[in-house]
Amino acid sequence: MSDAPLLRTPLYDSHVALGGKIIPFAGWEMPVQYTGIVQEHHAVRKAVGVFDISHMGQFIVSGGDALSFLNRALTNDVSKLEIGQGQYSLLLNEQGGVIDDLILYRTTAKEFFLVVNASKIAEDWSQLQSLLTEADDVQMANLSDATGGLAIQGPKSRAVFEKVFGQEAPFPPHNSIFVAAGEAGFMWLCGTGYTGEEGFEFFMPAAAATEWFDRLVTAAREEGGLPCGLGARDTLRLEMGYPLNGNDLFPDKTPLQAGLGFFVAFDKEDFIGKAALVAQKEAGLPSKLVAFKMTGTAPPPRPHYPVLFNGNIVGEVASGTQSPSLSTGIGMAYLPLEAAKIGTTIEIEIRGRNFPAEVVKKPFWKKS
Template identity: 70%
Template sequence: MSDPSPLRRTPLHAVHVEMGARMVPFAGWDMPVQYSGIVEEHKAVRQSVGVFDISHMGQFIVSGRGAEAFLNRVLTNNIATLQPGQGQYTLLLNAHGGVIDDLIAYRTSEREFFLVVNASRIDADWEHLESQLTKDDDVMMANASDFTAGLAIQGPKAREVAAAVFGNHDSFPAHNTILVTMTDTGPMWLCGTGYTGEEGFEFFMPAETAEAWFRKIVDAVKAAGGMACGLGARDTLRLEMGYPLNGNDLSETRTPLQAGLGFFVALDKGGFTGREVLVEQKTAALPDKLAAFRMTGTTPPPRPHYPVAVNGQVVGEVCSGTQSPSLGAGIGMAYLPVDAAKIGNMIEIEIRGRRFPAEVVKKPFYRKPAV
């Protein structure tokens, strides 16, 4: 029923197959959903370390005298606050304040920025950015997505892996920072970010060098007691932290304020696309709000598109939902009327025609146990 266009493959596709991964379509790519099992891989990241292929993600380089002003006009966070080497989570909005994409923007030098965007939105983001660019902006944009691969190394032992692979010099990026260095095989961008809630880094490199790096990192990860992890574990890990997934929890019809991402919106920085809608929502009221919920008792896991009921009436559907491997309970997120989205409020999730109780809870679902 859908467009049968062939799935794209990352430079590591053959290695995943060789390692016994189960491959599934994700955002137009044929990606490993798991190697050994989602729960085992999830626990490896929480307890030791895991490595993920994130080569499907997109990378844009935006440079020039006008780069800072241009990006501040199209992104929600204030990019002017970044020093070279620093990065921030930010959002790209349409004129109605809806989310085109959520991304990380790094300042790599005074006049150059490195953006990491979602795989499913590379084309939409690029078209939107180009449409916003005028010839007076003095900005150059390059889309490096097709020839750049990426790996995410995540978990309490990520530092051990970095030391084993890169040596013990200061090559571990602090949270939300970027290190751009040259290796024997080309440039590498080391970013202190992740999508799991654990310490770690994301590492981007020329696509043709990815396999050698991946094999080396898998060996180091295994030596540290961890394993290669697929998108299944990536999804349960991010959802335990309450991190949104674009396409599930974010869309072009809802604003970052509705998604609970107001912290990443700098309304006071000056004009940017979608700002008027956000200001209006801030002064009037939000139509609905993304709430985190946890199933009470033993229930089937909540999954995307299951109906959500408040006071017996269906008011929407589950955006993201899964069985939390760390908590052993069903967790999820759904847009609810603002008064129903209060912490502690009881709602119901409809699963195969039956309704099961759930409680609206504070994010994150999972907190690291105190050591």
């Protein structure tokens, strides 16, 4: 555990004023809930929720060699991005393990906007800096401390968008970005999210974050929505089978093991970790991140609970929770391939008792 003091987003006072329950998360003081995790979860599935994501990091990478540099540093093929488009990608170590998963947007022909995980800002920055050579025409800027961020998610997110930005403003399509210059500085509107619902993410100068948060929360409440904390963010993303860095993604596990091979462009020349991934592909995976669902009455599975197959402990729960949408326990775990097939019966040890579960296909939850 770090002894460094916990950081606060520009919206800390707003969270306290709204009755948010504050907890430590990734080095930050963040709201886990306001009215309740289940209530906030259902608000996002049925209406709309507003999340503070100001703790996440934002980098700008620009210059004549920015594209080739990012293609060398990341797994996905950056050259496929048109201006205004975004993609999910991974930053790996030489062993092919995941340092971070991130979203990369192309804002101009020679400029890219990266959104990285809060706990990985310093490590990602250091890794990218270490890959720069004197020959690279690349400039990097870390905007993380100067930027606030909000995620507006749910079927009513478009209505909230129109109320706040006006009906003439273009709602960002999925995996897209619009850049605007406001009085306080640049703002980025992104068509991405972490809940499985329609929505958008919005990054702005930190000084303007409180004003935007208040306006968006007011508009969300008018649509039957709520401000939402990290608790609902976690249950929502897990119902979709989306991995969380530090829970499901690790420096000693590859994207292939995590089921993220779709985001690895093996056909591009070279990138950090490629040789290790090619070798693992040829040798076969030692384990695989699978989704599982509890099959009977059971307490919720939690991270680090042992997972058993044929009576033997073969892994531990990576992410686990009680699904508000399905009213049952769900989770993910790295398991050996013989235990990883869909339909396989496994057991989760919870407080000294074994409870049955089944390996299932992701996502756990789908829109009706």
